[in-house]
Amino acid sequence: MNRKQKKVAFVASIYGHIKAFHIPIINRLRDRGIEVHVYAYDDGNKEELLALNIICHDIDLIRNPFNKKNFRVILRLKKSFQQEKFDIVHVHTPVASVLGRIAAKFAKVPTIIYTAHGFHFYKGASWFNWITFYIIEYCLSYLTDILITINEEDTLRAKSFKVKQEVLYVPGVGVDIQKFSSRKSMEVEMELKSELSINEKQFVILTVAELIERKNYGQLIDSILELKNKGYSVKCLIVGIGDLKGVLEERVNHLGLENIISFLGFRRDIPELMSLSDVVVLLSRQEGLPKALLEALASGKPIITTDVRGNRELVENGVNGYLVNVDDVISTVQRLEDIINNKELQNEMGIRSKSRSNEYDIKNVLSILENIYIKALKM
Helix, strand or coil: CCCCCCEEEEEEEEHHHHHHHCHHHHHHHHHCCCEEEEEEECCCCHHHHHHCCCEEEECCCCCCCCCCHHHHHHHHHHHHHHHHCCCEEEECCHHHHHHHHHHHHHCCCCEEEEEECCCCCCCCCCHHHHHHHHHHHHHHHHHCCEEEECCHHHHHHHCCCCCCCEEEECCCCCECHHHHHCCCCHHHHHHHHHHCCCCCCCEEEEEECCCCHHHCHHHHHHHHHHHHHCCCCEEEEEECCCCCHHHHHHHHHHCCCCCCEEEEECCCCHHHHHHHCCEEEECCCCCCCCHHHHHHHHHCCCEEEECCCCHHHHCCECCCEEEECCCCHHHHHHHHHHHHCCHHHHHHHHHHHHHCCHHHEHHHHHHHHHHHHHHHHHC
């Protein structure tokens, strides 16, 4: 008699989240004969998942967790979970994790896993965030069998929750170290510089992040303006898409920086862009454990980033880069000048970044996650 095929569901706010972070573990599970389904809002990335033969279910969730329409989403998820008879439901992203856990509990799913990619309550967060999101997460921990955290601060806070089984730390979503550490040919680099109008004398600053408020692009733009006014020859490459694209481009044009700051949109050649950059900068107001900085480590680049949760775990101030305060343009400029003016320091910091990347290798992360699933399925 054949055993019933094991089934796992991933739930997230948008398909783009699944595409960006979870394809490797989905493939690993499918290689083990586990059937995987994905539930998310169709943000334009569904076709790419379907092309990979991933079973997709559309959900029209509203980002406001208190919106009445989300009650219908819970009912639809519950019905689908019951029909599919999943062994595990694994939820991601804030609102989807709330709706998914409630639905999975009503559907009597055996194991509910939640990955917190960065709690909305953290050191420096508003009282509203603490009162609202801490209470929500604390209450929902009673519905959660396994809670996965990806940074030290969240792990410590999660220890106080009433999770059914355990809180587990996983070092982020992982990065393909080999892909980012392999040396790109001089020909490829020259072609890319030509495409992006970068001359040989320019110092290249790279930022990879969504064009949204949380990524705090104002601090970056103001810092580039100061460098220009001081006479430095720099080129800033911004990779990402988002709602603030028009606003940011207008600001850059108003400041006369359109030939210095380039908005590249969505790119598939991040390893090549990392390779030709001199420093990677990320000035977010909050983070979980940013993939862009993991890629910068693997690429062996010095990093300048804000001193917030997640970032400070990847960058040791003065060792493989610098930590600056949110909105501190003066310090940001000073730290950029330090690296611009000292090629030896730039190289040393890059070497130290590379040495810190092994823990976050995708192979290591996938092995940890796979063991979590195997254990949960056996239980």
